[in-house]
Amino acid sequence: MLVLTRKSNQSIMIGDEIEVSVLSVMGEKVRIGIQAPQKVPVFRKEIYLEIHREGGGVQATDDGPPEPRPAPQSGGTVGELDES
Numbered sequence: 001m002l003v004l005t006r007k008s009n010q011s012i013m014i015g016d017e018i019e020v021s022v023l024s025v026m027g028e029k030v031r032i033g034i035q036a037p038q039k040v041p042v043f044r045k046e047i048y049l050e051i052h053r054e055g056g057g058v059q060a061t062d063d064g065p066p067e068p069r070p071a072p073q074s075g076g077t078v079g080e081l082d083e084s
Contacts (some may be wrong), residue, residue, distance in 0.1 A: 004012055011021040018040065023031040034042050043051070 006012065006022045008022050008024050011019050013019055017037050019035040021033040021035075023033050025031075036042055
């Protein structure tokens with residue numbers, strides 16, 4: 001893991017298209033801004049994990065921002081094992 005120190009109003013670049021900026025630091029809270037192409041999905045980690053836990057994913061569309069994929073239909077309830 002690369003660890004960087006940044007102050008408010010400073011940024012880092014990821015590749016040529018993604019910029020992560022520190023907007024403000026207030027106590028233990030850090031506000032960040034992310035500029036990325038619409039084709040690059042950006043989620044808070046807990047949302048990302050929830051999307052993948054539900055069996056979905058993220059699919060980019062040609063005409064707009066990425067949208068979460070619907071979870072596949074298993075016919076059972078969450079946590080139920082299908083032994084057929």
